[in-house]
Amino acid sequence: MRLTCPLCGDRDRREFTYYGAEDYLHRPAAEAPLADWDGYLHLRDNPAGETRDLWYHEAGCAQWLLVSRNTVTHAISKVELVAERKA
Amino acid sequence: MAELIAKGPFDGQEPVSAGGAVLAPLALGPIWSLALFPGQAKAAEQALKPLDLGFPAPGQWLQGKAGARLVWTGRDQAFLIGAEPLEALAGLAAITDQSDGWAALALKCSAAEAVLARLVPVDLRAQAFPPGRAIRAGLNHMPAVILRVESGFEILTFRSMARTAWHELAEVQAHLAARAALTV
The missing domain is CATH 3.30.70 (Alpha-Beta Plaits)
Structure with a gap:
């Protein structure tokens, strides 16, 4: 598996660390209902197909990346910088 | 006040010429x-x-x-x-x-690319990585900044890992030399 880092280019998987689902980017407000916090912390989809998750480019530019990939075909469709995403 | 002696990360280290590449300490300044x-x-x-x-x-x-x-x-x-x-x-x-936080090495001569090919999982051949390019990548398991200059490569690693980086590179040079000796 290779990821094309928007800054560093095409790099080997061993340079990256997996963090988890994109859900971690959508932190509920402090006073949000308990159900929202439960979902944020514990509930994850397990899709067969398109999924988006967070990777850290540990041995490269040290940026957090939002990776869109397909769990069935293993195709990587998009790699974005978390720091430059539109909220 | 005591006069303290500033030491470089590779003080006393002579350049190593083996396997078709030359590895030498490099003083980059600030x-x-x-x-x-x-x-x-x-x-x-x-x-x-x-x-x-x-x-x-x-x-x-x-x-x-x-x-x-x-x-x-x-x-x-x-x-x-x-x-x-x-x-x-x-x-x-x-x-x-950051001057004291980094150790710098120069790697040159014909086999410099072959040496790094064994340690860095990025294409560093001249056509993909010409002079003027610089990357951050892993040198085996160490974070490194690698520059391509006209004479070869300049490699920066954390000073705390200077000796390990030297060891890794010199060992690859020895491996390349051993392989060359076998195939003559």
């Missing part, structure tokens, strides 16, 4: 990290003009006046090597002295 504050890229470009430098694009290093170099080291971050930061950069970037 190293300053310039980490741009948000939205200050344009202003920083202006401020760097007296050194004949712009802000390097990802994967690039620039040669400026009087030995000054600016090396891309991350998003909105670069290392100013061989020069003191300009007053005009104050307020545009977080500027920190």
